[in-house]
Amino acid sequence: MKKHKVEILVGLFVLLALASLAWLTLRVGAGSLPAGETYLIESRFTNAGGLHAGSAVLLSGVTVGRVEEIRMEPSDYSAIVNLRLLSTLRLPTDSMASIKTSGLIGDKFVSLSPGADEIYLEPGARITMTESAVDLESLIGKMAFGAVDKDAEKKDQKPE
Amino acid sequence: MKTLLILPALAALALGDALASKADAENFLKKSVSEVVEVARKSPDSAALASGVRLILLKTISFDAMTRRAVGPGWRQFTQPEQTETISLFTALIIQTYSSKFTPGELPEIDYKSAVETAPGRVEVSTATLYEGSKYEVVYRLEQPDGKSWRVTDVVIEGVSMVANYRSQLDAQFKSGGARAVIASLHKSSASSK
Numbered sequence: 240m241k242k243h244k245v246e247i248l249v250g251l252f253v254l255l256a257l258a259s260l261a262w263l264t265l266r267v268g269a270g271s272l273p274a275g276e277t278y279l280i281e282s283r284f285t286n287a288g289g290l291h292a293g294s295a296v297l298l299s300g301v302t303v304g305r306v307e308e309i310r311m312e313p314s315d316y317s318a319i320v321n322l323r324l325l326s327t328l329r330l331p332t333d334s335m336a337s338i339k340t341s342g343l344i345g346d347k348f349v350s351l352s353p354g355a356d357e358i359y360l361e362p363g364a365r366i367t368m369t370e371s372a373v374d375l376e377s378l379i380g381k382m383a384f385g386a387v388d389k390d391a392e393k394k395d396q397k398p399e
Numbered sequence: 400m401k402t403l404l405i406l407p408a409l410a411a412l413a414l415g416d417a418l419a420s421k422a423d424a425e426n427f428l429k430k431s432v433s434e435v436v437e438v439a440r441k442s443p444d445s446a447a448l449a450s451g452v453r454l455i456l457l458k459t460i461s462f463d464a465m466t467r468r469a470v471g472p473g474w475r476q477f478t479q480p481e482q483t484e485t486i487s488l489f490t491a492l493i494i495q496t497y498s499s500k501f502t503p504g505e506l507p508e509i510d511y512k513s514a515v516e517t518a519p520g521r522v523e524v525s526t527a528t529l530y531e532g533s534k535y536e537v538v539y540r541l542e543q544p545d546g547k548s549w550r551v552t553d554v555v556i557e558g559v560s561m562v563a564n565y566r567s568q569l570d571a572q573f574k575s576g577g578a579r580a581v582i583a584s585l586h587k588s589s590a591s592s593k
Contacts, residue, residue, distance in 0.1 A: 283517055285525075285538075286558075315515045333468050335563050352566055355467045355474035367517040368468075368540070373558050 276326035278362035279307060282336040282349070286371040287318035289347035290338055296322050298351040303328050306349060318371075322349060330366075331356035337370035347372060424522035424541040425514040427549040431459040432509060435501075442503045449498035456497065461542070461550035462490040468552070469565035470581060473573035481578040488585035489565075495589065505531055522549075 287309055296304035304324035312319050322336070333354030340347055360366065438451035466489040467474050477485065507530040514524045524539045540553040553562045572580045 315513065317515070331472070333464075335560065335566070337560075337563060352563060352570075353472045355471055357475065365518055367521050367523075368553065368560070368562065370555070370560050370563055371558050 277304070277323045278326050280322045280324055280330070280360055280362070280364060280366060282320045282322060282366040282369055283312070284318045284320060284336075284338060284369050284371045286374065287320055287338065288372045288374070289340070290320060290349065290372070291347075294346065295348040296324065296351060297348055298328070298353070303351065304349075320349065329359045330354075332358050332360055332364075333368060334360065334366055335368045335370065336366045338372040340372075420520070421514045421516050421522055424549045425511065425524055427459075428524050428539050428541060428551070429511065431455060431551075436506055436509075439501050439503065440506055444503055445498075448501055448503050449495070452498045452501065453494050456494050457490075459551055460493070461544045461552050462486055462493070464542070464544050464550070464552045465489070465493070465562060468562045469569055470573065471566045471570040473570060473578070473581070477578045477581075481582065484582055485578070485585065488582065488589060492585060492589050493561075502531065520546075 290306055290309060292306055292308055294306040295302050296306065304322050307321040307323040309318060309320050311317070320336075324330075330351065331354040333356045335352045335354065337350045337352070338347055339350045354368075434455045435452055438455065439448060442448035442451055463486055466486045469489060470477070470485065474482070507528050510527040510529075512525040512527060514522055516522050520543050522541045524541065526537045526539070528535045528537050536557055538555040539551050540555070541549045542552045544550055544552070553560055555561070569581050569584070572584045576583075
């Protein structure tokens, strides 16, 4: 009887641990917002590489929102990123959104920088002043292989 | 029935306007850039180049908008004389920095890639610039601050926005010492870049 009791307790403990792990995975993966009313803002990037639904949106290092959805704009092949922000946050129309990385190889997030305008972005409005993800591979490539040689490029373009 | 006929007409009109403004902005930029290239070609030395480029930049860039945005939210707490002084210092700094990147006689090769209307009255023109052996992706952001003429309000080089770059520095200055700290840092930058 005593043996069964111990087994049941161990089983409950394992179940509790698994549930905690699942909750933690969901919270970290999908991201969550602090409680409160929210609204959506669009932002247009030429490259949203590394960003995903659930990525954090920070302002002065404080989480103020999450990436809700990323889609491609077929007319100019840009990336439209929908941001869900806390409704207590009012952003001037000249605010900037930049895609940054936590550390060198960390997760990508959107960093907001408020502007100076006295008119504020309405829900559904679009932030056009953006900085896309810096392509580290291409920068390393430029450093590794050097600059383009102007004369060589001209020679290559000449018909044989 | 009438509504059905009017709606496509309005849509076509709006599309026509968007295409026209995109083309106007692109033409304005091309004209300004070709003027800068011409000055770089003709200038015998750096001083002549800087003074020639200055005149073109003053009519191409909206320094009021650029300064306001570079300072960020703190701008609203500047007094009128502080705002005027900041615009003047920031204008001088940008012109000095831009002119110093050019070598008299060296001409850039610019490939205009696409112009996109990102929002009504806002156009982005992407280019690939080859200068002194290095290739750069440069995006020009243009707006109509007065509702009529196009002006450059930001330049994004290799993904880094000029306004964002200055905003991160000037906003920190403002938070540490208000408008006077921003003005002092601009004075210092101007003096060191001379």
